[in-house]
Amino acid sequence: MAKYAANVGEDSISIDNVDLASAFGAGSEFALVIPNHGTPNITWQTVITGTITSITVNLEASLDGINWFVIDTSSSITGEIRSVSGSYRFIRINNSAVADGAGDELTASFVYSNSIVTPASTEEILSTVLNVSNAQAVALFTTPLTIVTGISGLVPVPYRWRIRKITGAYTIVGVTGLDIGWSTGGGQLSRLLPTSFLNAAGAVTAFGPSGPASGGSSVYADLGVINTHSGANLTFSAAGANPAGVGGGALTVMLEYYFVGL
Numbered sequence: 001m002a003k004y005a006a007n008v009g010e011d012s013i014s015i016d017n018v019d020l021a022s023a024f025g026a027g028s029e030f031a032l033v034i035p036n037h038g039t040p041n042i043t044w045q046t047v048i049t050g051t052i053t054s055i056t057v058n059l060e061a062s063l064d065g066i067n068w069f070v071i072d073t074s075s076s077i078t079g080e081i082r083s084v085s086g087s088y089r090f091i092r093i094n095n096s097a098v099a100d101g102a103g104d105e106l107t108a109s110f111v112y113s114n115s116i117v118t119p120a121s122t123e124e125i126l127s128t129v130l131n132v133s134n135a136q137a138v139a140l141f142t143t144p145l146t147i148v149t150g151i152s153g154l155v156p157v158p159y160r161w162r163i164r165k166i167t168g169a170y171t172i173v174g175v176t177g178l179d180i181g182w183s184t185g186g187g188q189l190s191r192l193l194p195t196s197f198l199n200a201a202g203a204v205t206a207f208g209p210s211g212p213a214s215g216g217s218s219v220y221a222d223l224g225v226i227n228t229h230s231g232a233n234l235t236f237s238a239a240g241a242n243p244a245g246v247g248g249g250a251l252t253v254m255l256e257y258y259f260v261g262l
Contacts, residue, residue: 003065006030006091008113014093015108020052020101029065029092032112042091042112045081046074050104053077056097057108061088068092125159125256130236132251137170137243140178144237147180147255152231154259155182158190161255162207163197168249170198174241180255183233191239198243 006012014027032040046057059072059082072084093108130147132140148156158180175198177191197204236253 003029003031003090006032006110006112008033011109011111012091013107013109014091015095015106017049017105017107018095020048020050020055020095020098020104020106022101023097024095024106026060026068026092026094027108029090030110031065031090032088040087040112041083041085042088042110043081043083044072044074044093044108044110046076046079047107048077048079048104049107050101051077052098052104053100054098055095055101055106057106058094058096059084059110060092060094061086062090062092063088065090068094070094125258127254127256130253130255132236132253134168134248134250137248137251138245139242140236140238141175141240141242144181144183144235146183146233147236147253148234148257150183150231150233151259154261155229155232156234156257157260158234159256159258160207161190161192161253162205163192164203164205164252164254165197165200166203166249166252167201168247169201169245170248171244172196172198172241173244175238175243176240177238179237179239180234181237182229183235184229184231189234195238195243198248 012030014030015024018024044059048055055075055077057074058070060068061071062068071086072082074080074082091110093110095106128148130145132145136145150156161180163178172195175195177193178195179191181189192206197206234257
């Protein structure tokens with residue numbers, strides 16, 4: 001059987017208007033270009049002219065062009081479109097069975113494209129800024145704020161952060177820390193202690209992990225459970241209680257973070 005080259009995005013016809021008086025067998029074979037990154041997505045279709053009782057059409061793949069294996073099957077008597085993914089070197093379509101097809105015809109073709117795979121992880125340090133109003137600050141225990149929106153298949157991890165209080169003082173009775181954690185129950189991933197800077201009347205900056213001492217400390221969760229937080233957001237919250245004080249002013253949280261893959 002002759003082999004042809006299949007190009008990305010090109011309609012490759014393996015069986016072209018063949019009479020279905022009996023099962024035709026394998027159509028033309030095509031070699032695929034395997035991408036350096038990603039996985040080929042193969043979409044194939046059967047078009048049937050006329051009325052038949054039953055049919056079996058197989059999408060077959062091979063790595064050596066000699067040994068072929070079924071990777072998908074269509075049994076629609078009116079034709080259909082189907083999709084499958086995998087790194088295959090050769091593709092063909094095989095009409096393996098048909099009933100009552102005399103005078104009817106089958107056309108079967110496919111097209112393939114390369115999907116982009118999300119990297120397993122990235123070492124790139126990203127940054128974001130969260131502006132927290134006074135109303136939001138006094139509800140940080142009951143209503144955590146999203147500071148990083150999650151990405152499916154990846155887990156966000158804080159690298160270092162700092163908080164700037166513009167002006168005004170908060171009362172922190174019962175507040176045991178300011179936390180950055182996962183929205184999926186990750187709890188205290190990174191904690192800034194103590195929170196006494198919130199009591200100060202003027203502008204104060206407090207530093208989180210990897211920053212200057214400033215009386216703070218940080219606690220990191222066990223990253224061995226990281227796979228349970230795929231796609232989670234990073235949230236900013238208060239531990240223990242809500243800060244109090246309508247004159248506390250606004251907070252600005254500056255966070256550097258990165259994503260870890262599963």
